[in-house]
Amino acid sequence: MRVAAIDCGTNSIRLLIADVDGGVLTDVHREMRVVRLGQGVDATGKFSAQALERTFSATEDYATLIRSHGAARVRFVATSATRDAQNRQMFIDGVRARLGVEPEVVSGDEEAALSFAGAASVLPGLGAPLVLVVDLGGGSTEFVAGNHDGVQAGISTNMGCVRFTERFLRSDPPSAAEIAQAQAAVEDQLSTVLGAVPLAEADSLLGVAGSVTTITAQALRLPRYDSGRIHGAVLPAETVIRACTELLEMTREQRKTLPFMHPGRVDVIGAGALIWRTVIARLVVLTAGRLNSVTASEHDILDGIALGISQQD
Numbered sequence: 001m002r003v004a005a006i007d008c009g010t011n012s013i014r015l016l017i018a019d020v021d022g023g024v025l026t027d028v029h030r031e032m033r034v035v036r037l038g039q040g041v042d043a044t045g046k047f048s049a050q051a052l053e054r055t056f057s058a059t060e061d062y063a064t065l066i067r068s069h070g071a072a073r074v075r076f077v078a079t080s081a082t083r084d085a086q087n088r089q090m091f092i093d094g095v096r097a098r099l100g101v102e103p104e105v106v107s108g109d110e111e112a113a114l115s116f117a118g119a120a121s122v123l124p125g126l127g128a129p130l131v132l133v134v135d136l137g138g139g140s141t142e143f144v145a146g147n148h149d150g151v152q153a154g155i156s157t158n159m160g161c162v163r164f165t166e167r168f169l170r171s172d173p174p175s176a177a178e179i180a181q182a183q184a185a186v187e188d189q190l191s192t193v194l195g196a197v198p199l200a201e202a203d204s205l206l207g208v209a210g211s212v213t214t215i216t217a218q219a220l221r222l223p224r225y226d227s228g229r230i231h232g233a234v235l236p237a238e239t240v241i242r243a244c245t246e247l248l249e250m251t252r253e254q255r256k257t258l259p260f261m262h263p264g265r266v267d268v269i270g271a272g273a274l275i276w277r278t279v280i281a282r283l284v285v286l287t288a289g290r291l292n293s294v295t296a297s298e299h300d301i302l303d304g305i306a307l308g309i310s311q312q313d
Helices: 049-069 080-084 088-099 108-120 161-167 176-194 210-220 237-249 252-256 269-286 301-310
Strands: 002-008 012-021 024-034 073-078 131-136 141-147 150-157 204-208 234-236 293-297
Touching: 002 049, 002 301, 012 049, 012 301, 024 049, 024 301, 049 088, 073 080, 073 088, 073 301, 080 088, 080 108, 108 131, 108 141, 108 150, 108 204, 108 301, 131 210, 131 269, 150 176, 161 176, 161 269, 176 269, 204 210, 204 269, 210 234, 210 237, 210 269, 210 293, 234 237, 237 269, 237 293
Parallel strands: 002 073, 131 204, 204 293
Antiparallel strands: 002 012, 012 024, 131 141, 141 150, 234 293
């Protein structure tokens, strides 16, 4: 079956057209555009007209691609920013008119489950007894613990690279005071996560989404963005933490010069890096150093959406 999945987040909108056979995805077309749908939503509670227009334009292009590739089923999933926006009906109506399907505004719990399903689809047998998948997005970050039996526990938190850039890291580069305030906010969120997910029991850590893969590219010192080298890369925790600190402390002009940096991530990767290094450092402490490496995955909620389409009656 050929399916088309769209993941519309706070920062980017992504399309996957894939053939599904026996629960295995074969990519036909995969694309990402930074539209910043959630720009200003944290402060205003509403989508701006400009953000909606950027997103609708990308949706129209995706609709054309879906038709040209002959996808039999289509699913459009919207996440954090759409959950928060008071004028989400304008977004829903606009997507429906352009794509011909009803966009689904999923809950944080469902977003977490889809992220785990997508990541697990390419993990060889989920070898570790308990895998912690962290999906670091633009408006929210999901923490999901699971194994070969599926999701064991999960939670969605209101922290992400766009939300925390707008809320805390306004200077270029961020000031020490801004960084301290943002880090304290991450620690507060992690205290909530600890009540829902057994972080200290995690045997392996898998990070997904654009902030994580960009940080991995920095840690690997890649001369260009190379999905083949990023996907499945296992790096020491201290190496990833160092890369996070480098990106956080750079100016935006310095980030622009990095050969793997997507232009749409230049202004928000600092917040993503701060969140990721705080999460990793806390996990190292919680596991008494037992968890000392980080794996990056290019497969995430988008793959989970596509797999879910094929399983519908």
